[in-house]
Amino acid sequence: MSRAGRKRRSIGSRIGLVALYGGLAAAAVFLLLPFFWMISSSLKPDNQVFTVPVRWFPEVFKWSNYVDIWTKSGMADWLKNTMILSVVVTALQVFTGSFAAYGFSRIRFPGRDVLFLGYIATIAVPWQAYMIPQYKMMAAAGLVDTLWSIILLQAFGAFGVFLMKQFYETIPEELSESGRLDGLSEYGIYRRIMLPLSVPAIASLSLLMFVTTWNDFLGPRLYLRTPAHFTIQVGLKVFQADPQGSSMYGLMFTGSVLSVVPIALIFMAGQRYFIEGIATTGMKG
Amino acid sequence: MTTQPIASAQLSAQPGAVPTGRGQGRRRRSSLRWHNTLRGWSFIAPNFIGFAVLTLVPIVVLFYVALTKWGALGDPEWIGLDNFVKLFTRDPRFNTALWNTLYYTALHMPLTLAASLGLAVLLNQRIRGAAFFRTTAFFPYITSIVAIAMVWNLLFSPDYGPINQILRFFGVDNPPGWTVSSTWAMPAVIVVGTWREMGYYMLLFLAGLQTVPRELYEAARVDGAGAWSRFWHVTVPCLRPTTFFVTVMLTIGSMKVFDLVFVMTEGGPGRSTLVISQLIWQQAFVEGDFGYASAIAVVLFAICLILTIFQFWVNRRVER
Structure with a gap:
């Protein structure tokens, strides 16, 4: 195999790898985000659950x-x-x-x-x-x-x-x-x-x-x-x-x-x- | 008994096989069979009694109740096929429920199939974090449906819910009302259904992928096939039995969808997410019309039965 060919393939496979991990990461976010929001909201005061813009982390932790x-x-x-x-x-x-x-x-x-x-x-x-x-x-x-x-x-x-x-x-x-x-x-x-x-x-x-x-x-x-x-x-x-x-x-x-x-x-x-x-x-x- | 020779040959390998002399053989064999029957039943009985009373009897009784008029009070009254006639000719709710169920199936089945197959193929590569990801994907399937449905409902809130805020951020000026809109409630339920189940079917696909011979991929690579063509010409054909199984499971599961709808929308707004199972529940336990509800249940039963028989039939043909 020529040198150029090998190089092209390695770039191609690197892009593939990035796409692979990117796809999996996106899927993981989609799968876990509801759970994350659930836990985070359980630590917020009632009036902080819905805010504009969305607050993913509680401002003050309300353990009560x-x-x-x-x-x-x-x-x-x-x-x-x-x-x-x-x-x-x-x-x-x-x-x-x-x-x-x-x-x-x-x-x-x-x-x-x-x-x-x-x-x-x-x-x-x-x-x-x-x-x-x-x-x-x-x-x-x-x-x-x-x-x-x-x-x-x-x-x-x-x-x-x-x-x-x-x-x-x-x-x-x-x-x-x-x-x-x-x-x-x-x-x-x-x-x-x-x-x-x-x-x-x-x-x-x-x-x-x-x-x-x-x-x-x-x-x-x-x-x-x-x-x-x-x-x-x-x-x-x-x-x-x-x-x-x-x-x-x-x-x-x-x-x-x-x-x-x-x-x-x-x-x-x-x-x-x-x-x-x-x-x-x-x-x- | 035509299977006599086989049965006795098997018997001799089974408990308490006695070397039989010529004259007494028959009597001993029949007393042995009697013993085995007693012993077998003694193992099965603790489970079987509960199973018969709580599952078998209700299933049989269902067919009788479906042919009666039975209100909240009083005894069932035989009315023949009237319930079924009403069901198919005079009840717009049943039509709506049937269409909604088919709508759910038509979107949920292909979406979940594609998502779970895609994930399985990605995870089947030798990559870091595969085990973590498998756990993550499977997790929604084993968590309480009430908790996740409530959380998703609020994520879908039309005005301040995170999903619509994200949509607005990406320039969607007028995002859908999701669970409070009769057009968008069903898509919202479908999204949650797919989110919940794709990890389960992914596991089945991963198991199927283990059976695809590595050499086939090597051979395809030598022939110069790219990743995409290896997927279409090696993975897809080799996975056909798994794909078929998953398709049928998904179809049956979609036709009997219930708790997700029950917790997210209770069939609403209006009747926009009313599915067959929800209609059975409403008729029986809200309106107290047990006979008519049972007739709808018989229809659901028949649909599931036909799909299952179809699955077995095709499986057998494939195995041959």
């Missing part, structure tokens, strides 16, 4: 929003409810899901595959299609406006069964076979062999379930009526009750930050498991 929110709203109750729901739902989903997945992937009996197909088929059905009969049943059982309704709603989904079964299929059958030779029962094999091996899958499922339950809005919005029973997502909507004339901007932004921070921390800590969980369920869904 983070103190007031606990007394001026039901935030403490909402956080507590959300935490209870997320933990209980995750635990139930992990336990019943992994247990059922063992039945589906390791024990052969008539009707098993049809049953599993039934599970998978419901993943495609949107919740809003069957929320009405479900609501009528919960109402008949007297569960409306209790946390039980949300637990029942979320804990027995097909998703956990599906994710765990996908993972169990990758564990060689010989391991269970050797457990059987050692005299373990099926329950013993599940507990002593499969559970310890499936820790990564359980981590993925737990994180995804926790985040889903934490962020769920429609279910709690439909079932929880008393402010003391709200989750944080339903509670946040209270601040927005009057979208244009609201003077509670500070608390609204502060509440939003409080609802996002736990998820951000969990995501940072368990990023790998999130991505693996999505790769196993997303691609085969």
Whole structure:
């Protein structure tokens, strides 16, 4: 290759590199700016949220929003409810899901595959299609406006069964076979062999379930009526009750930050498991 | 049972396989099957009971309710197909909701597809900060939809919102009213929907890109293909299965869009962002017309089902 040619290519690739980083930087700003504005506005007095020109940084940091929110709203109750729901739902989903997945992937009996197909088929059905009969049943059982309704709603989904079964299929059958030779029962094999091996899958499922339950809005919005029973997502909507004339901007932004921070921390800590969980369920869904 | 030989061959590799003598084989085998059935169900039952009661039964009941008139009080009353007749012939709201849903789908699907594919291709280069960027792009997808919708709503504020101030700065004298304008509310929702989901689909595309053989790029480079032509002639064809999957997922997701609209605009202003899911909710829980709402739900169900079956069908053809 001639010298001029090499030089031209290196200039071309340098321009390409600048364009590449420029494009990525622009995308990153687009993705992060709303979060930045959210945090910055949560530290401003209400009348400083909208200014001309835009102030991206607070002039004076008003930390009191983070103190007031606990007394001026039901935030403490909402956080507590959300935490209870997320933990209980995750635990139930992990336990019943992994247990059922063992039945589906390791024990052969008539009707098993049809049953599993039934599970998978419901993943495609949107919740809003069957929320009405479900609501009528919960109402008949007297569960409306209790946390039980949300637990029942979320804990027995097909998703956990599906994710765990996908993972169990990758564990060689010989391991269970050797457990059987050692005299373990099926329950013993599940507990002593499969559970310890499936820790990564359980981590993925737990994180995804926790985040889903934490962020769920429609279910709690439909079932929880008393402010003391709200989750944080339903509670946040209270601040927005009057979208244009609201003077509670500070608390609204502060509440939003409080609802996002736990998820951000969990995501940072368990990023790998999130991505693996999505790769196993997303691609085969 | 035509699958008998296979079933028994598999059985022997399964729990508690007993070496069968000739005479007793059959009886042992059937008692083994009985045992396995019991054991299998004992694993599945804790999840299945909850799943059957809370998901399967409501799905089946839905089809019955859709054929009844059922108000907030009292019992459902059978009226046959009347709900569906009303739906397709006499209800302008359903028409509006269907069109709005299609409008959302027609813009959100290609925009998100292009954005997520573009990001994935950029990130697939060996560059610094790729891991940081992947995290950033995925983050909106896992944050609370209520928080982000409220923040975006205020970013979109017509008079003093940052977005319109930025537009004015760049010389747009009369920027749109976004969520308070019936023309611009849907585009605003679409922008937020794309912002939220592109990181998720980017991950799927990144996974797909791992399967493209590096040699193909090398070969194209040797043949003198530039970056653009390598993208069109190597990346795009190799990614076809992923692209197809993402397209169908995006279409289904767009057809059932709900919480984003619910939190940002509640279907307004007027009916300008009313989508099918929002209409089901309104009919059922605001107006207390459960029968009619269920009929709309059956239509939504059918749309999602058809799209899913289509996806499976094409996938199978591609795999063959």
